């Protein structure tokens with residue numbers, strides 16, 4: 001199976017490691033991830049403040065770039081998915097905008113058709129790889145207590161993932177799923193650079209609630225939530241810091257990859273297994 | 274006809290409990306009909322708010338099976354079809370003090386309405402004429418005029434939860450509705466932007482829950498974004514949020530990517546964060562970049578951005594002085610004497 005990979009701006013610097021982890025995990029299941037080199041930052045729902053049209057055309061271009069290579073697009077970040085999906089829905093339902101956009105895209109020899117599917121990493125794992133294949137390939141049991149954290153933009157404004165997906169994966173990896181009071185609370189990532197105090201309060205609220213439920217790790221499929229939890233717990237003055245795993249890291253560990261190849265040696269909050 | 278158990282949250286004299294009622298629901302019955310049925314036939318002490326019964330007054334918002342809805346616009350059947358069993362749990366909205374049973378205290382929000390002066394302050398109409406609102410203009414705030422102040426958005430708001438002076442999404446929906454109205458006085462528009470800044474418009478975390486649950490399908494989080502832009506246009510360019518947007522615009526224009534290395538510097542003048550970032554990368558043997566990964570066709574992209582922005586006169590918002598500095602870095606990179614991941 002081949003699916004175009006949308007890189008976005010999540011994988012800069014140290015987070016480049018996360019990209020390698022995704023590729024490593026997917027290769028075990030025979031999924032090739034050619035990077036669609038023409039794709040750019042989705043605008044992170046920030047460019048939308050400047051101009052919704054600019055956001056729409058940037059993301060029409062992102063999808064058109066994949067379509068040109070006859071590929072579906074795999075997106076690993078919740079926010080990128082939400083923003084690109086929003087543009088897609090707008091374009092698919094509004095011929096006038098689509099035409100306007102395509103007129104500009106034509107200069108780059110691109111055309112937004114809207115025929116290819118865009119995927120977020122988590123539903124892709126659930127629907128295209130499947131729990132059965134996943135469980136067949138797991139080698140290492142991880143008998144720990146994991147708190148699943150989905151992140152808002154997988155659920156709002158539109159739910160694109162089935163309840164219990166992360167929980168199932170946790171169990172397949174040998175872990176125990178832990179539920180906690182604040183599991184639906186926003187991690188506040190998007191206010192880090194608009195009002196940091198609010199984002200720190202959000203992190204603290206969630207992590208303290210996870211601590212109370214006695215989980216040992218947080219697991220999230222969103223690289224932004226991941227980054228927020230890994231970077232900001234100290235500053236947020238949580239009672240006890242809890243290490244966080246990006247979902248592909250959890251899978252990598254249970255597939256038997258080394259700690260380094262699973263990405264966990266690069267975290268700010270040490271992951272001790 | 275189906276017999277179901279309805280669990281209803283009760284609060285009287287500081288005591289909380291859930292009461293369960295067995296009811297037979299009829300075709301077409303709404304949650305509000307169900308509550309009236311309970312009150313009239315099973316328990317007259319049950320309290321809830323409702324008035325218009327047709328989704329206009331906004332007084333009947335409450336939670337059913339964990340999600341906020343307008344009781345008068347929600348059919349029991351729809352909820353049961355979604356749910357895992359034939360159980361209904363009815364509770365008051367989150368985020369408010371509960372007065373009794375399903376009735377919450379909205380006084381604080383009424384204060385917000387007053388403080389924001391959420392009514393139109395008209396200019397004088399042209400002499401001997403009336404104001405004309407053309408269809409194109411009405412489209413801009415048509416949705417927003419549907420807001421019925423049911424406060425569902427406040428009940429799910431992630432920012433309000435943290436007790437900041439954030440006014441709540443509805444206040445910004447209404448604010449936006451007036452600042453784009455051509456009939457409103459210009460001074461009043463300015464005042465509204467100042468009020469929005471003071472009411473923490475940049476604290477919104479953009480979780481999108483208000484967009485998901487608004488029973489009138491308004492998108493409050495998007496109105497917040499539109500007001501943010503208006504504040505920048507009005508000269509509030511030094512808020513962290515305004516600087517963040519500027520970073521996004523400039524870097525995406527120049528390189529197709531934002532630059533996580535410089536983001537803390539551009540927004541908070543935080544040089545320490547940049548140094549720490551570099552050190553952390555070094556410690557782990559990861560290369561540091563000055564220019565993030567350049568996508569294919571990043572120069573053609575610039576034309577596209579110019580075209581998209583030029584129509585509304587927004588191209589000025591790209592800081593071309595800054596772009597030239599970024600370009601110097603790109604030049605060095607392409608010559609091979611700069612680091613890149």
Ligand code: FES
Nearest residue numbers: 326330331333345
């Ligand atoms: S009773 Fe008026 S909106 Fe429901």
